Amino acid sequence: DFMKALEDVKPAFGISEEELSGAAPYGIIDYSPHIQSILSTGLSFVQAVRTSEKSPLFSILVHGPHGAGKTALAAEIGLKSEFPFVKLIRPIDVGTNEAAKLEYLRRAFSDAYKSALSIVILDSVEKIIDWNPIGPRFSNAVVQYLGAVLETRPPKNRRLLIIATTSQRSMLDQHGVFAWDREIAVPAVKDHRELQALLTASGKLSGPADINESLNELQTLTGTQDVGIGVKAVFSALETALVRDPLPISLAEDISAIMASRNPQGY
Amino acid sequence: DFMKALEDVKPAFGISEEELSGAAPYGIIDYSPHIQSILSTGLSFVQAVRTSEKSPLFSILVHGPHGAGKTALAAEIGLKSEFPFVKLIRPIDVGTNEAAKLEYLRRAFSDAYKSALSIVILDSVEKIIDWNPIGPRFSNAVVQYLGAVLETRPPKNRRLLIIATTSQRSMLDQHGVFAWDREIAVPAVKDHRELQALLTASGKLSGPADINESLNELQTLTGTQDVGIGVKAVFSALETALVRDPLPISLAEDISAIMASRNPQGY
Amino acid sequence: DFMKALEDVKPAFGISEEELSGAAPYGIIDYSPHIQSILSTGLSFVQAVRTSEKSPLFSILVHGPHGAGKTALAAEIGLKSEFPFVKLIRPIDVGTNEAAKLEYLRRAFSDAYKSALSIVILDSVEKIIDWNPIGPRFSNAVVQYLGAVLETRPPKNRRLLIIATTSQRSMLDQHGVFAWDREIAVPAVKDHRELQALLTASGKLSGPADINESLNELQTLTGTQDVGIGVKAVFSALETALVRDPLPISLAEDISAIMASRNPQGY
Amino acid sequence: DFMKALEDVKPAFGISEEELSGAAPYGIIDYSPHIQSILSTGLSFVQAVRTSEKSPLFSILVHGPHGAGKTALAAEIGLKSEFPFVKLIRPIDVGTNEAAKLEYLRRAFSDAYKSALSIVILDSVEKIIDWNPIGPRFSNAVVQYLGAVLETRPPKNRRLLIIATTSQRSMLDQHGVFAWDREIAVPAVKDHRELQALLTASGKLSGPADINESLNELQTLTGTQDVGIGVKAVFSALETALVRDPLPISLAEDISAIMASRNPQGY
Amino acid sequence: DFMKALEDVKPAFGISEEELSGAAPYGIIDYSPHIQSILSTGLSFVQAVRTSEKSPLFSILVHGPHGAGKTALAAEIGLKSEFPFVKLIRPIDVGTNEAAKLEYLRRAFSDAYKSALSIVILDSVEKIIDWNPIGPRFSNAVVQYLGAVLETRPPKNRRLLIIATTSQRSMLDQHGVFAWDREIAVPAVKDHRELQALLTASGKLSGPADINESLNELQTLTGTQDVGIGVKAVFSALETALVRDPLPISLAEDISAIMASRNPQGY
Amino acid sequence: DFMKALEDVKPAFGISEEELSGAAPYGIIDYSPHIQSILSTGLSFVQAVRTSEKSPLFSILVHGPHGAGKTALAAEIGLKSEFPFVKLIRPIDVGTNEAAKLEYLRRAFSDAYKSALSIVILDSVEKIIDWNPIGPRFSNAVVQYLGAVLETRPPKNRRLLIIATTSQRSMLDQHGVFAWDREIAVPAVKDHRELQALLTASGKLSGPADINESLNELQTLTGTQDVGIGVKAVFSALETALVRDPLPISLAEDISAIMASRNPQGY
């Protein structure tokens, strides 16, 4: 089938740059100081893996609300690392049954262990372990496998950085089998100032006037300068607003609709 | 078997207009302003999918009580889109075991990914995931698969709109793996004014006199102008009342019986 | 085996009148006005199915305590319909494992869809879905299948009436996947007046004197004119009492023993 | 294996008198008026099955504490019935997995349906359905099967009496799928008077002096005339006491040890 | 594998005296009056089985804290019985999956039923049924099988004594399917007097001076004469203390460390 | 696959010194008196196993927070024992399904039983039993197997020391099937004094000045001399800090980030 076809063309070894850069179609926009701070912490672990004599394994958990940019930033760290092996593992890749997931992950880490320097990104790791808060349900075998990998020294002369992303951090803590060396938060777009920077950088609006009019209208609709939705939601509102008139007003309406309707999603 | 026979004649690619229009045998009746508003929001997403450069995937959740018209309106958006691929996935289609469901869905999305512009309607998505509030039980594998699809970029040059319908919205929020770009509410028939518009448009009653008599009788039986039952229940009462005499009175009786007996169904 | 042998002789298509009339060995006794009212509501749905242009599917839930006459009345509606296809599905018929149940039901509805006008009776539907309040446990696959059938339009030119019976109505409401067009209550034998009518019609007692003596004795034993046991329990008491002397007293004793010992059974 | 060997020699049809009488090695001792009353109620159902024209199926639940005599009395009813088919189904007979249990029960009822008049005894029915209050756990498939049998008319010209015994009556009520025509209680040995009658009838003690001395000693040890242990426990104490000296004292000690140590077992 | 190899050399029939006496490598030490009292009660059941005419089956539950001597005492009863068949069933013997356990137990009881007089010891019966208080989990099939065996008359001319041991008595009561004829408690080492008797009998310490010094030191460390740890823990402390200097002090330290650290283990 | 390849080269019998010493790449650093005390207790059990006549089996539970040094210390005891068979069993070794785990463990103990003197280290035993506090879930078959091994006498002339490590001690107590002869606590790095000793011994910092500056900075950031993180976290902070300037400040920042972010992990 189609997914399998896609899969077949992926190289077992090495980085698929296209795949990694596909995670940030607009590039990384510096709409807030936290963007650079996150990248810098991530890269200090890349460097520690490269230089450490005795510790050949490090792990990071990148967490934050839906659409905040976790995947985009993890991919950026992978791209910047210049490691010979960088693998982005997405939920759709690992399959739908436990045995298939375990097999996929085992092969991925086995591949990683073949490279002197590797990065494995477990993207939306809560979906990789089939997490569902109702029950709750999850694949304990996958949880245990990843927990065991996190405490297993790679083979001699092999060094590995594991980056997991999740929008369900509190859930990951409950399992008690995951022990990350560092946890990094990626927040939502905070306020009108960050929103303005993001809209400006998107290049979709004709100019500052349009942007300011949108923000004024938004202030009127919501009565606050707080935003609290992810970068993805901002871009989604922009796309649907672009097809309606007048743009500043329709953009404000769509953003405020998202602000009103989204449930907190456990974050 | 019969279902399979039905299945066999459906084209794997393209729209079955008959199937989509079968969802609204009476056509779409404008008995309330919300009808046009819902269709217009839906069509702005159709347009965003068509025109967006960077976001090839959008998703909508259409929610509301039983028989309110969710399926009819989702099908109407599909028909109006003029996209080359529109697929309505009903619970009866996906089969009764988890493996069959996953296989069916995988094939459906694989087909959709072959068209430049596609719409996939996940009708009564709570039944597609086998949701049962007792337990609660559901197919976590299907939930995870749909959750993964919702965050997977379609292949290059492919754009997809996913429309899910549900009468169990609060349940969908609890899973925490579904992140829709927009949620659209379809309310029940609200009051005597909306009911009057609907009965008039149905063309089943001989004239305004009959309709007004029914409404007066209903007011007497229930002591209120609130209605709160779906379009489907109104038509069902109309059908059983038509076989009894006198029509205005039997119609009022049947509508009031439905108003009294129906449990809220979690909405 | 024996059950299978029984099964083999049943026609896949058409009505087994013997089977339907076996549900009421004493015929339908009019011991209370509710009997005619239930039959008349049921028959108005039969008529709606026959005449409706746009709605080819209707569903009824017949509910009430154990032995109240639900199956007898549902079978009577089937007999009176004169539809070419009427099928009574009992718990013993569908088998003991989920796959067998689904296969049986699929075949039954497939058969029904072959007839222009059909009735399918899901007798003791709580047992068909393996409902057990302890847990609670049930077959979610069967629940989902029946839920999907209830919202699936029959094929072109096919019309179907689904009648389910249950002594566990409150449970059925909790699933949230069943949406009946109408719910019909069948109450227990209410009081001495109804009991008297029933005993008289049974023709088992020699005359009014015996009946009155029984009722007087019963009043003495229980101190009330309320009865609240099903028709079945009345007939059961009558059978065991008939073998003992003196009949009026032993009948009163047996009825009062049943009144005292029965647990409410969730109704 | 041994159990299977035992099984092989049992006739598929007809009564194994030895098996039934093995349930009461001491015969039925009339140590209390309830013994005759239970037998008489049971036999009135035997008679009803034999004579009823319209009701070919009756069911009884015999309940009471461990070792009270439920199995012995059910077997006695079977022996006294003189029906051509009487089958005692014990937990050890039905096997340890659900499929085997269902097969065994299906065959047993199929055999019973071949005889014009049959009795099936479901001994310790809570074990036949694998009931365990921890969880609770049980075989829902067996529960549903028995529930379906209890509401299925035997084939033409076949009449059946089902007698179930249980020490877990309250549990049986919770399932809500069992509807017995009558429930019969078998109490424990109540007091010193009943105990005296039982010991006397056992013929194990040399005379009234020994018995009275035991009872006096027991009164001293427990400070009460209440007993509340089953017939089986009395006989067990008698056996261990017989090997010790002096008999009256050791008997009192053993009975009082049982009275003190036994947990109520959910009754 | 090794376990299987061990298994193969065990005789299917008869007593393995080595195995039984392996349960008490130090012999049975009379460090408290309860030792003789337990053995005497056990042997009165041995005698009852041997002599009873009508009751061919008796069962005992031996319960107490970890390492108290339950297995040693049950094995001693078996050795003293001089029955031709005595089988000690340990958790390691029965295997790790339910089917294997059932098969092993079935064979064991089948073997026992071949001997005129048999004893089956179900050692650590809570592990034989896979009891785990978390959940709780256990093998219900094994529970039901043992429950059924406990109420099944052995074949003609066969007599059987079942002795179960457990450190989880309260759990066994909850199942409600086990009905023992007698329950016997084996307490922990109670106080300094019992400890002194035990240490003296062990012959590991050079004389009363050493023992008294240990006890004095222990009193200083714990501030009490209560002990409350099993015989096994005493011997374990003795072994580790023997390798350290000075012995009386290191013994007191190790015993007090055990007294402090042990959790109550559900007793 | 790779893991399997690694596995294949391990000797089934004997000690892999490389593996054991890999557990402490920095050697054992005496940064606190508890280090020697833990090793000495462990070695007294090694000695007891070697010398005991009657007790051929001892077991220890080594518990403490993540990264405290449990595995390193258990491995050190194994290395110091000079026993011919020492096996370190890690979660990654035992596989991901229950049957594989049981097979692996059975083989490991079977190998151990072949040596006169053996040590088996069950490293992170909570992961070996698949423990997950959510549910909670775990492999009861593995729990029961290990519980049975803990109470099974090794074969004649075989002596065994079992050392389990865990960061989830309270969970192990709940199972009620594990009975260790001794429990040994490994605490986290307690305060600035222990931290100073550890940093000094690591040889990564140029001198006391750097270390003191780090500690002063840390005191300023956290406002306390308490530390409470494992040795592993200290080394991890050291590695990432080494790549940043100025070292004393970046070290303090990284340690304080770990102190702030880590959840207690159930300890």
Ligand SMILES: Nc1ncnc2c1ncn2[C@@H]1O[C@H](COP(=O)(O)OP(=O)(O)OP(=O)(O)O)[C@@H](O)[C@H]1O
């Ligand atoms: N700083 C940024 N600059 C530019 N684009 C961004 C930035 N952050 C996020 N995006 C874009 O927003 C969209 C959502 O980001 P991303 O998928 O990384 O979010 P996420 O946190 O991983 O969300 P999810 O929880 O759904 O996995 C992507 O198209 C991404 O390229």
Ligand SMILES: Nc1ncnc2c1ncn2[C@@H]1O[C@H](COP(=O)(O)OP(=O)(O)OP(=O)(O)O)[C@@H](O)[C@H]1O
């Ligand atoms: N606005 C409308 N105009 C005309 N017919 C309508 C309208 N809304 C609903 N209907 C009709 O009412 C019936 C029920 O509508 P529909 O099946 O779309 O409801 P639904 O909300 O999807 O219900 P369910 O929760 O059961 O899936 C259909 O026959 C449909 O054609």
Ligand SMILES: Nc1ncnc2c1ncn2[C@@H]1O[C@H](COP(=O)(O)OP(=O)(O)OP(=O)(O)O)[C@@H](O)[C@H]1O
């Ligand atoms: N009105 C009636 N007239 C004559 N017989 C009746 C009547 N109602 C019930 N009966 C008889 O009583 C018995 C029980 O009725 P029926 O099986 O229909 O009850 P039910 O409500 O379906 O019970 P259950 O809950 O056990 O399925 C049958 O023998 C039936 O023929």
Ligand SMILES: Nc1ncnc2c1ncn2[C@@H]1O[C@H](COP(=O)(O)OP(=O)(O)OP(=O)(O)O)[C@@H](O)[C@H]1O
């Ligand atoms: N009335 C009686 N006269 C003589 N023996 C009796 C009597 N009642 C019980 N017994 C004997 O006591 C023993 C236990 O009786 P039985 O097995 O029938 O009890 P039960 O209630 O079925 O127990 P359980 O709950 O364990 O199944 C049997 O040996 C039986 O013969």
Ligand SMILES: Nc1ncnc2c1ncn2[C@@H]1O[C@H](COP(=O)(O)OP(=O)(O)OP(=O)(O)O)[C@@H](O)[C@H]1O
């Ligand atoms: N009275 C005794 N005399 C001599 N040795 C004893 C005595 N009681 C116990 N022991 C010894 O103590 C050790 C533990 O005893 P045993 O295994 O019988 O205890 P247990 O109660 O069965 O423990 P567990 O709960 O772990 O099964 C054995 O070595 C046994 O021989």
Ligand SMILES: Nc1ncnc2c1ncn2[C@@H]1O[C@H](COP(=O)(O)OP(=O)(O)OP(=O)(O)O)[C@@H](O)[C@H]1O
């Ligand atoms: N006393 C010590 N001296 C030197 N290094 C140590 C010491 N204690 C721990 N370490 C090192 O710290 C790291 C973590 O130790 P180890 O893996 O033994 O911890 P742990 O308690 O087993 O952790 P986990 O709970 O994750 O299994 C290892 O690299 C180990 O060598």
Ligand SMILES: [Mg+2]
């Ligand atoms: Mg992401």
Ligand SMILES: [Mg+2]
């Ligand atoms: Mg719909």
Ligand SMILES: [Mg+2]
């Ligand atoms: Mg019925």
Ligand SMILES: [Mg+2]
């Ligand atoms: Mg019994």
Ligand SMILES: [Mg+2]
């Ligand atoms: Mg023991």
Ligand SMILES: [Mg+2]
């Ligand atoms: Mg460790």
